[in-house]
Amino acid sequence: MTDIAQMGKRAAEAERILACAGGHVKNNALENIAAALTENKAAILAANAVDLESGKAAGLSPSLIDRLALSEKRIESMADGVRQIVLMDDPVGRILSGSTRPNGLKIQKVSVPLGVIAVIYEARPNVSSDAAALCLKAGNAVILRGGKEAIHSNKAIAGLMRGAVEKAGLPADCVQLVEDTSRESAAALMRLNDYVDVLIPRGGAGLIRAVMENSTVPVIETGVGNCHVYIDRSADIEMAAEIVFNAKTSRPSVCNACESLLVHKDIAEAALKAVKAALDAKAVEIRGDEAVRAILPGVKPAVEEDWGTEYLDMILAVKVVNSVDEAICHIAKYGSGHSECIVTGDYASSQKFVAQVDAAAVYVNASTRFTDGGEFGFGAEIGISTQKLHARGPLGLEHLTSEKYIVLGSGQIRE
Amino acid sequence: MTDIAQMGKRAAEAERILACAGGHVKNNALENIAAALTENKAAILAANAVDLESGKAAGLSPSLIDRLALSEKRIESMADGVRQIVLMDDPVGRILSGSTRPNGLKIQKVSVPLGVIAVIYEARPNVSSDAAALCLKAGNAVILRGGKEAIHSNKAIAGLMRGAVEKAGLPADCVQLVEDTSRESAAALMRLNDYVDVLIPRGGAGLIRAVMENSTVPVIETGVGNCHVYIDRSADIEMAAEIVFNAKTSRPSVCNACESLLVHKDIAEAALKAVKAALDAKAVEIRGDEAVRAILPGVKPAVEEDWGTEYLDMILAVKVVNSVDEAICHIAKYGSGHSECIVTGDYASSQKFVAQVDAAAVYVNASTRFTDGGEFGFGAEIGISTQKLHARGPLGLEHLTSEKYIVLGSGQIRE
Numbered sequence: 108m109t110d111i112a113q114m115g116k117r118a119a120e121a122e123r124i125l126a127c128a129g130g131h132v133k134n135n136a137l138e139n140i141a142a143a144l145t146e147n148k149a150a151i152l153a154a155n156a157v158d159l160e161s162g163k164a165a166g167l168s169p170s171l172i173d174r175l176a177l178s179e180k181r182i183e184s185m186a187d188g189v190r191q192i193v194l195m196d197d198p199v200g201r202i203l204s205g206s207t208r209p210n211g212l213k214i215q216k217v218s219v220p221l222g223v224i225a226v227i228y229e230a231r232p233n234v235s236s237d238a239a240a241l242c243l244k245a246g247n248a249v250i251l252r253g254g255k256e257a258i259h260s261n262k263a264i265a266g267l268m269r270g271a272v273e274k275a276g277l278p279a280d281c282v283q284l285v286e287d288t289s290r291e292s293a294a295a296l297m298r299l300n301d302y303v304d305v306l307i308p309r310g311g312a313g314l315i316r317a318v319m320e321n322s323t324v325p326v327i328e329t330g331v332g333n334c335h336v337y338i339d340r341s342a343d344i345e346m347a348a349e350i351v352f353n354a355k356t357s358r359p360s361v362c363n364a365c366e367s368l369l370v371h372k373d374i375a376e377a378a379l380k381a382v383k384a385a386l387d388a389k390a391v392e393i394r395g396d397e398a399v400r401a402i403l404p405g406v407k408p409a410v411e412e413d414w415g416t417e418y419l420d421m422i423l424a425v426k427v428v429n430s431v432d433e434a435i436c437h438i439a440k441y442g443s444g445h446s447e448c449i450v451t452g453d454y455a456s457s458q459k460f461v462a463q464v465d466a467a468a469v470y471v472n473a474s475t476r477f478t479d480g481g482e483f484g485f486g487a488e489i490g491i492s493t494q495k496l497h498a499r500g501p502l503g504l505e506h507l508t509s510e511k512y513i514v515l516g517s518g519q520i521r522e
Numbered sequence: 523m524t525d526i527a528q529m530g531k532r533a534a535e536a537e538r539i540l541a542c543a544g545g546h547v548k549n550n551a552l553e554n555i556a557a558a559l560t561e562n563k564a565a566i567l568a569a570n571a572v573d574l575e576s577g578k579a580a581g582l583s584p585s586l587i588d589r590l591a592l593s594e595k596r597i598e599s600m601a602d603g604v605r606q607i608v609l610m611d612d613p614v615g616r617i618l619s620g621s622t623r624p625n626g627l628k629i630q631k632v633s634v635p636l637g638v639i640a641v642i643y644e645a646r647p648n649v650s651s652d653a654a655a656l657c658l659k660a661g662n663a664v665i666l667r668g669g670k671e672a673i674h675s676n677k678a679i680a681g682l683m684r685g686a687v688e689k690a691g692l693p694a695d696c697v698q699l700v701e702d703t704s705r706e707s708a709a710a711l712m713r714l715n716d717y718v719d720v721l722i723p724r725g726g727a728g729l730i731r732a733v734m735e736n737s738t739v740p741v742i743e744t745g746v747g748n749c750h751v752y753i754d755r756s757a758d759i760e761m762a763a764e765i766v767f768n769a770k771t772s773r774p775s776v777c778n779a780c781e782s783l784l785v786h787k788d789i790a791e792a793a794l795k796a797v798k799a800a801l802d803a804k805a806v807e808i809r810g811d812e813a814v815r816a817i818l819p820g821v822k823p824a825v826e827e828d829w830g831t832e833y834l835d836m837i838l839a840v841k842v843v844n845s846v847d848e849a850i851c852h853i854a855k856y857g858s859g860h861s862e863c864i865v866t867g868d869y870a871s872s873q874k875f876v877a878q879v880d881a882a883a884v885y886v887n888a889s890t891r892f893t894d895g896g897e898f899g900f901g902a903e904i905g906i907s908t909q910k911l912h913a914r915g916p917l918g919l920e921h922l923t924s925e926k927y928i929v930l931g932s933g934q935i936r937e
Contacts, residue, residue: 214898323734325741439538465637467927473627473931495720496740499924500631509914516885516886516888517887518765520765
């Protein structure tokens with residue numbers, strides 16, 4: 108049995124105990140994790156310093172170094188994140204529905220943990236505690252496989268979490284970290300169907316594609332967002348410019364940021380000038396089609412590739428369309444099913460757009476940046492699902508559960 | 523672009539229209555399908571005769587020939603199945619939940635079609651109309667890939683369905699049949715992530731394993747059932763024998779049939795004798811461990827392999843256990859997460875069993891044979907899910923939908 112398979116087996120064994128643990132026990136484990144993070148900042152920072160030094164030596168980009176870097180404040184915010192999860196309702200054991208059948212069988216559908224969840228992620232060490240806390244609260248054993256850049260930080264954090272979980276009377280193996288950060292270890296995890304129930308990748312498009320391609324374990328696809336704002340003929344131009352500015356510039360590196368703007372031809376001149384005036388304040392690069400460049404001379408031409416690109420940067424592709432239908436078609440062709448917005452004053456356009464656009468979240472007159480577990484009121488999230496199976500949109504605690512039918516009888520047999 | 527990719531593209535285009543079709547239109551399409559089946563029995567039977575002839579020439583087993591064979595009665599029952607789906611509520615457009623956020627955003631979660639569903643199945647031609655009707659009712663375009671044994675029957679049925687769908691004003695490509703029944707066509711379908719949202723395999727363990735291994739499209743795993751009945755110390759022996767007899771013999775070839783029996787040692791002698799007396803009436807072969815053979819001399823010995831085998835036949839593996847905990851451990855080790863039953867008179871044992879056994883359906887004092895969409899009150903089903911993602915247990919119409927968040931604002935931007 109390989110090391111990864113053995114980890115899987117231990118996770119499955121720990122899970123059998125964790126699945127039946129009461130809410131108090133799970134909350135104790137989370138409180139212990141938060142306390143351990145708070146009390147061991149120095150040790151975590153020392154481990155993080157090793158990662159930062161290797162990262163700089165390896166020539167990691169400043170933005171990657173920023174994602175990797177911890178500070179006292181960042182560690183405290185990790186601990187606070189765990190404490191927030193304590194306050195949330197236990198997602199396990201909810202009675203979701205039920206009925207009594209004509210033969211007297213009482214059938215109820217109850218929420219249960221998913222089981223063993225593997226999380227594959229990249230350079231952010233805070234994902235280790237975020238993901239583990241959410242999984243634990245929902246009764247799931249977790250196998251963490253972070254990136255090699257953060258291995259020392261992750262070892263420190265995972266070690267603290269294992270001790271904290273054990274102190275609450277649960278098996279330490281409810282939380283495990285894969286210390287081998289080779290491609291092979293990730294590949295093995297993706298094929299560990301005997302022990303792993305669900306795999307969640309958290310990271311860039313490349314990671315997610317690799318997991319979708321190679322995993323035989325069921326996956327919850329998260330993250331890639333090629334989000335559009337469409338300014339309809341009847342839009343309030345000031346509102347439109349504010350929404351585009353917010354959706355593009357408030358945090359360009361995240362998946363719910365706007366990447367393409369579509370503008371109805373009848374409003375294009377005024378709307379594009381207002382949008383450009385707003386975006387110029389943050390030096391956003393506009394790439395436009397011919398109609399856009401006729402109105403905004405001097406902007407770069409957009410090429411076919413621009414429509415499908417998630418820039419995650421201060422760049423916006425812009426196109427003029429003839430109708431809401433053309434906007435919907437463009438989104439169907441190039442969108443990634445994440446978050447799409449129409450700015451409109453017209454009832455029929457709004458209805459058509461929300462009915463026909465196929466995405467996790469469809470907005471009328473609001474920024475795409477709201478697609479987020481916290482903003483949706485779910486408390487915390489483990490990612491944004493862009494697939495249609497299981498859950499779509501922000502993944503909260505309840506999405507880390509499965510269900511079980513409990514059927515109570517008095518000797519019924521089937522005819 | 524390959525033929526399969528072109529079919530996928532056509533399905534996705536048809537789906538954009540079907541997804542927004544009203545309930546009346548979808549019901550018209552289903553009624554047209556039922557009528558076409560009823561009115562074209564002769565043509566379907568003629569096509570089926572060609573399959574049967576080739577099947578016999580190829581030496582197919584009598585049970586496979588039986589699954590393949592249609593009759594006027596079987597075709598009428600296919601049409602009735604479609605008509606039943608007409609009567610069911612539209613699963614699309616349900617408002618599942620909603621809230622108004624502090625910033626005034628109105629968020630609602632609405633059920634939407636999954637999109638394009640591919641169904642890979644084996645020799646039963648009735649799956650073609652069953653699966654297509656369920657998919658259509660839930661607004662999903664369907665790509666059918668049946669087995670080569672049934673290709674002529676499937677072509678006849680799919681052709682009728684396409685005409686019926688078109689007559690209702692929907693694109694014929696809402697229903698497509700892959701006429702190439704090579705392994706390559708199935709493999710291509712499993713990797714058609716650009717166009718196929720979900721893949722559902724319907725068939726034996728080999729088919730399901732192949733799909734799980736090779737599909738990059740998200741899969742709903744269905745079907746394999748290594749189901750147990752556990753007779754607790756406190757069981758009513760007569761009830762236990764009836765349940766075991768029903769769960770084993772009422773239809774041994776299906777996934778919810780019982781394959782293993784576990785008996786508490788304190789009740790083993792009386793329970794095993796009662797069970798054997800019942801099973802002897804249908805000449806069920808018992809394979810027992812040592813303790814069983816001490817009570818029932820002459821039964822075959824069970825070997826390790828027996829505990830993990832889904833016989834789908836008149837064979838039962840039987841083991842004596844020391845406690846409900848040992849029964850739960852045995853089920854955790856060998857069960858397939860389908861349907862598990864305890865026969866008991868003891869409250870604590872029943873509570874422990876339903877809490878700790880991890881399966882789609884857990885029964886107290888009732889036959890495992892009830893795990894079925896019809897018996898659970900779902901009307902019709904497309905299979906029994908044994909995975910934990912998306913849906914577990916009988917898959918009804920609602921499980922053929924996904925969800926979408928619709929967010930209505932008045933210019934909100936995120937701070």
